[in-house]
Each structure stands twice: as C-alpha cells, then as structure tokens.
Amino acid sequence: MPKTGLISQKQSPITRFILSTAMNCTKWLLVRSMPESLNQGTSGLSATENKSCISKSSWAISTVELSGNFWIRKNLLQRTTLAESIAGDTVVGHTTTFSHVWESLCGIQPSRDIEFSRTLALEMERMANHTGDLSAVCADIAYQLGNSVLGRLRTPLINFMQEWGGNRLSKGLIRPGRNQFPFTPELAKRLMEVLEAYEPDFVEMNKQLFQLPSALSRFERTGVVSYDDVLSIGTVGMAARMSGLSRDIRSSHPYSLYPEIAHEPIIKHHGDVYSRVQIRRQEVMQSMQYVRDMIANVPEYIEKEPVVGSPKPNSFTLSLVEGWRGEICHCAITDNSGELILYKIKDPSFHNWLALALAVRNNEISDFPICNKSFNLSYSGHDL
Amino acid sequence: MLDNIKIVYHQGKQYIRNTSTTKVPGIFRGRPVISTEKVNETELVGLCPVDAISANPVSIDLGKCTFCGECAKQFPNKIRFTTDYKIASNERERLIVKEGEDRLVEVNPETVRNEIHRVFGNSLKLRQVSAGGDGSCEWELNASNNVQFDMGRYGIEFVASPRHADGIVITGPITENMAEALQICYDAVPEPKIIVLVGTDAISGGIHAGSSALNRSFLDKYPVDLYIPGNPAHPLTIINGLLDLTRKREI
Numbered sequence: 089m090p091k092t093g094l095i096s097q098k099q100s101p102i103t104r105f106i107l108s109t110a111m112n113c114t115k116w117l118l119v120r121s122m123p124e125s126l127n128q129g130t131s132g133l134s135a136t137e138n139k140s141c142i143s144k145s146s147w148a149i150s151t152v153e154l155s156g157n158f159w160i161r162k163n164l165l166q167r168t169t170l171a172e173s174i175a176g177d178t179v180v181g182h183t184t185t186f187s188h189v190w191e192s193l194c195g196i197q198p199s200r201d202i203e204f205s206r207t208l209a210l211e212m213e214r215m216a217n218h219t220g221d222l223s224a225v226c227a228d229i230a231y232q233l234g235n236s237v238l239g240r241l242r243t244p245l246i247n248f249m250q251e252w253g254g255n256r257l258s259k260g261l262i263r264p265g266r267n268q269f270p271f272t273p274e275l276a277k278r279l280m281e282v283l284e285a286y287e288p289d290f291v292e293m294n295k296q297l298f299q300l301p302s303a304l305s306r307f308e309r310t311g312v313v314s315y316d317d318v319l320s321i322g323t324v325g326m327a328a329r330m331s332g333l334s335r336d337i338r339s340s341h342p343y344s345l346y347p348e349i350a351h352e353p354i355i356k357h358h359g360d361v362y363s364r365v366q367i368r369r370q371e372v373m374q375s376m377q378y379v380r381d382m383i384a385n386v387p388e389y390i391e392k393e394p395v396v397g398s399p400k401p402n403s404f405t406l407s408l409v410e411g412w413r414g415e416i417c418h419c420a421i422t423d424n425s426g427e428l429i430l431y432k433i434k435d436p437s438f439h440n441w442l443a444l445a446l447a448v449r450n451n452e453i454s455d456f457p458i459c460n461k462s463f464n465l466s467y468s469g470h471d472l
Numbered sequence: 473m474l475d476n477i478k479i480v481y482h483q484g485k486q487y488i489r490n491t492s493t494t495k496v497p498g499i500f501r502g503r504p505v506i507s508t509e510k511v512n513e514t515e516l517v518g519l520c521p522v523d524a525i526s527a528n529p530v531s532i533d534l535g536k537c538t539f540c541g542e543c544a545k546q547f548p549n550k551i552r553f554t555t556d557y558k559i560a561s562n563e564r565e566r567l568i569v570k571e572g573e574d575r576l577v578e579v580n581p582e583t584v585r586n587e588i589h590r591v592f593g594n595s596l597k598l599r600q601v602s603a604g605g606d607g608s609c610e611w612e613l614n615a616s617n618n619v620q621f622d623m624g625r626y627g628i629e630f631v632a633s634p635r636h637a638d639g640i641v642i643t644g645p646i647t648e649n650m651a652e653a654l655q656i657c658y659d660a661v662p663e664p665k666i667i668v669l670v671g672t673d674a675i676s677g678g679i680h681a682g683s684s685a686l687n688r689s690f691l692d693k694y695p696v697d698l699y700i701p702g703n704p705a706h707p708l709t710i711i712n713g714l715l716d717l718t719r720k721r722e723i
C-alpha cells in the first residue's frame with residue numbers, strides 16, 4: 089500500500105485506484121461486509137469514488153465471471169493454474185502477481201531466492217516478448233530478414249525457460265510460497281552463454297533495421313497517440329512510455345528485487361510505431377543488463393518446506409507487477425472465514441486497447457498491422 | 473546488401489535437421505511414465521488440479537493434464553516425465569498413459585480416414601481458430617513455422633482464410649462467445665477437411681473444464697482427427713502429430 093499522496097491525473101489509473109482505495113479504506117470495510125452487493129457489481133466502485141479508472145460494468149463482469157472461476161477452483165494449485173492461463177504470453181507476470189496476492193493474504197514473506205526467480209523470469213519474459221514483437225513488426229512491413237532473425241532469436245530465450253522450469257512459456261515455474269525450480273549456478277552459467285550468443289545477433293539485426301529508410305518510413309509518424317490522449321484514456325506500461333508518460337511499476341512501486349535494481353523507465357515522446365519499437369529494442373538491452381547483474385550473484389537456495397498458510401479473514405489486498413506490456417493488477421477480498429469473496433484481475437491490455445483504436449485513426453489500412461503489432465495487446469486479457 | 477549477407481551468415485544453420493529425432497533441451501515435461509510402485513492413490517489423485525489422474529490402475533490422461541509437474545514432484549518414484557515430445561494421437565483413448573506401461577503415444581494408422589493420406593499427404597493448409605485460448609498454444613503454432621522448426625518444409629502451413637484451408641486447428645477451451653464463430657469458420661472450409669485440437673484446453677477444457685462460460689457442443693457434432701496435447705503443445709509435438717496423421721512414410 090503506498091504512502092499518502094495526492095491523486096493526480098499523472099498517476100496511472102491503478103495508482104489512483106489504490107490511493108483512492110486507501111483513502112476510503114473505512115468504506116471498503118463497509119463494502120466488505122456486504123458481499124452480495126459486490127457480487128452483483130453494484131457498489132464495488134462507489135466505495136472508491138473514482139469512477140473514471142474502472143467502470144462499474146467492467147467490475148461487474150469480472151466479479152461474476154472470473155472470480156467465479158477463482159471461487160469454484162478452491163485449491164491453491166488450481167488457482168495458480170488459472171492465473172497462468174490469464175494471458176499465455178505473460179505467464180510469469182500474472183503468476184507473480186497472483187503469488188504476491190496470496191502471500192500477502194496469508195501473511196507470508198517470500199524468501200529472497202523466490203523473489204530472485206520471479207524478477208529474473210519477469211525480465212526474461214520481457215526480453216522474449218519484445219524480441220518476438222520486433223520480429224512481427226518486421227513481418228508487417230514485409231522485411232523478411234528482420235522477421236526471420238528476430239523471430240529465431242526469441243527461441244533461445246524461451247528454450248532457456250524450458251531448461252529452467254520445463255516449459256517454454258514458463259508455466260509451472262512460479263508458485264506462491266515456494267521455490268519450485270531453484271535457480272542454480274549451473275543455470276546461471278548456461279544463461280550467460282545464451283545471452284553471449286544472443287546479444288551480438290540482436291544488436292546487429294537492430295542496427296540494420298533502425299537505419300533502413302524503407303523501415304523507418306513505415307515506423308515514423310505512423311499510429312500516433314499524443315501525450316494528452318494517453319493521459320486521458322489512462323494507458324499503462326509501454327503504451328504510456330511511448331508518449332512521454334512515465335508509468336512503470338518497477339520504479340514507481342518497486343516489488344521483488346526491483347528496489348535494489350533502481351530501474352529507470354525508458355521514455356519516448358512521439359507516441360508512434362517508431363517510439364514503440366525503440367522502447368522494445370532498448371528495453372531488451374536494459375533487461376539483459378539486469379539479468380546479467382542478477383545472475384552474477386545467485387542467492388543460495390536452502391531446501392525448505394514450502395510455506396503454506398491460509399488467507400486471513402476479512403482482508404483486502406492488491407498486488408501490482410510490471411509485466412512486459414505494463415502494469416498487472418490483481419486484487420482480492422476475503423470473507424470472515426478467509427475464503428475469497430472477490431478476485432479482480434486487470435491485464436495491462438484493458439487500458440491499452442483504446443490506445444490502439446486511437447492510433448489507427450487517419451492511417452492507411454495497410455498500416456493497421458504494424459500499429460497492431462507494435463502494441464501487441466492480449467486478446468485474452470482485455471475484457472477482464 | 474553486404475550487411476544483409478553478413479547478418480544471414482552470422483545466423484549459421486538454424487533449422488532443426490530432423491524434427492522427429494532431435495532432443496529438446498533441459499527438463500521438458502513430455503510423455504509421463506508411471507511405475508508400478510505402491511503409493512497412496514487417493515492422495516495422488518487428489519493433488520492433480522484438473523483430475524487428470526485416475527486410480528486403480530493409476531493413469532494420466534494427457535488430454536486433461538496441464539503438465540504442471542506436481543504429481544512427479546510429490547511422487548517422484550511413481551511418476552516421471554520424459555522428454556518424449558511425441559504425444560499426439562488421433563484416438564482420444566491413446567492419450568491415457570497407464571502405470572507399468574512404457575508405451576509410445578502414437579497415431580493409429582488403421583483409424584485414420586482414407587482421404588487424409590491421399591489428399592493431404594503432401595500439402596496441408598490449416599486455418600487456426602483461437603476459441604478462448606490464452607495465447608500460449610497460438611504462440612507455439614506460430615513458432616512451428618519459424619526458421620528453426622520450419623514446418624513449411626513439409627508443406628504444412630497456416631492460411632488466413634478458411635476458404636483456402638484443408639482443415640481447422642482449434643486452441644482454447646471453446647468459449648460460448650467463440651462457439652458460433654468456430655462453426656462458421658468450419659462451415660467455410662471446403663470438403664474434405666480435418667479438425668485438429670491443440671493443447672489441453674482444446675482437448676478437454678483443461679483448467680476451465682466445466683465452466684459455464686464454455687460451449688463445447690461443436691465437438692459433439694464432428695469427429696476430431698488429431699489431438700495434440702500440451703500446455704502449450706510444443707512445436708515438435710505439433711509437427712510430429714501432423715506428420716504422423718498425414719504421412720505414411722517416415723520423414
């Protein structure tokens with residue numbers, strides 16, 4: 089929970105949401121004692137008095153359908169598996185958020201090795217997805233070389249995740265309260281090799297791509313969303329940073345190992361496809377540096393019993409993680425027996441879809457694909 | 473131009489020469505092997521998040537399993553996941569792995585429809601429908617066509633319209649909201665056509681099985697030609713499954 093502070097437009101919608109929630113916590117407690125009304129989505133947000141951030145109707149949808157699933161699936165592994173399938177390309181992001189919610193509800197403090205794995209996996213996920221998306225953008229401007237080279241460069245990153253946790257998209261890797269696949273010094277050595285091979289090819293390919301007039305002419309001034317627009321529609325993550333709006337949970341509300349990393353968000357100002365691909369290129373390099381720094385100092389893993397607690401009754405908790413698309417937010421409320429009465433999930437795409445709609449205005453139809461790919465929002469997450 | 477050639481040269485050889493014998497790196501969870509050791513079966517069955525494990529004899533249904541690996545972690549002497557990625561079959565029952573059996577999961581050539589070898593043996597164009605999928609199997613289908621896995625070399629490709637397709641590939645648990653779109657897409661594919669289910673979600677609903685948001689009635693209407701399990705299915709599972717279905721000869 090953040091300290092006190094004024095709620096302003098400059099803060100991301102979720103930050104405003106938390107702040108206003110914190111300020112209205114007495115009201116939240118009142119709402120919590122009336123679970124039926126939350127169920128029907130009737131009073132969930134009147135408690136926050138901040139109707140601009142999440143509309144009443146979306147709250148209602150999420151309460152009924154998604155939390156529905158979280159209620160039916162009562163055991164922790166089932167719930168974690170559900171969290172894994174919120175967005176298949178953001179598995180680490182969503183499972184980390186879910187784990188933080190769960191640990192906070194149960195009052196567990198995850199050990200350093202657990203948070204290390206999460207931070208590392210989050211940065212690997214960011215690199216893999218940005219690389220894949222740069223490849224897809226190349227495909228959409230019919231630049232075959234960039235498409236093939238960047239497309240194949242994603243493979244060693246996700247294959248490494250398989251070497252580590254047995255699944256290319258990191259399913260099964262992150263679990264609440266325990267270190268399912270401890271990161272060993274051998275894995276660190278292996279990852280070093282992977283990055284050694286990855287970096288020169290990534291740098292070389294991008295150098296070529298970013299000096300190619302035919303590519304730049306498709307990127308520049310295509311799909312522009314202005315600072316004022318992103319501010320008013322409340323985009324998050326890369327879709328905010330592309331237009332000069334600094335929103336990055338890693339620096340604004342650091343979690344896991346980010347307080348030590350002291351992350352500096354990468355900000356661009358034109359809000360066009362070019363800004364978005366530049367952010368991706370630079371974030372890959374930045375994440376690679378973080379990963380290298382982290383694996384130079386792998387925390388020792390001591391085999392211990394997984395900590396399993398049970399959620400405290402009558403609690404409200406909220407967790408924020410900067411996934412590769414932007415901030416992911418999960419929030420949960422328990423009843424007086426400690427069972428969930430509400431579980432709300434917000435994928436970054438929820439806010440960012442509108443930015444895509446604004447970006448494609450006044451563009452040729454042939455520019456739709458690069459606008460779309462430069463955002464690459466989750467089709468399975470936006471209506472959460 | 474020279475720079476481009478240099479880049480191509482620096483990539484070296486990326487393609488996997490033999491997609492049916494290559495080894496996957498690390499601790500991939502593929503086909504499980506179940507030993508005959510005696511364990512507390514109630515506990516074993518109970519820990520699975522998707523009811524994929526049955527008792528007496530102990531078996532795992534790969535069509536339901538999310539490959540979370542929990543059973544192997546808790547009962548390492550009972551269940552072991554091998555790196556065998558060839559786990560696709562045209563028969564639903566073959567996806568059930570029983571204790572004491574170290575048998576491959578394969579396509580049964582006897583029950584493959586005749587026209588499949590004849591018509592699709594050398595070229596197969598598929599239309600993909602993501603029916604409420606989470607994007608992971610879709611990513612892996614995409615990866616099957618990248619320069620490493622290069623499924624295109626076998627004449628298998630994805631197309632942008634069902635009119636150009638020989639069949640549909642379904643991912644995701646088939647939600648109510650996608651049920652009609654799936655039907656329309658299937659209807660638009662000319663005969664003869666095949667149906668392929670990719671991923672645990674598509675085969676059984678996975679973790680979403682039983683949810684009121686699903687409508688899986690499409691699958692009651694038509695026979696499924698190939699089941700490709702995985703969460704998500706590995707590109708090599710996908711490629712080998714499709715090849716085993718459409719070709720008689722070894723590649």
Ligand code: SF4
Pocket residue numbers: 519520521522523524525532536537538539540541542543544
């Ligand atoms: S690996 Fe499969 S069978 Fe084992 S517990 Fe997980 S879902 Fe169940």
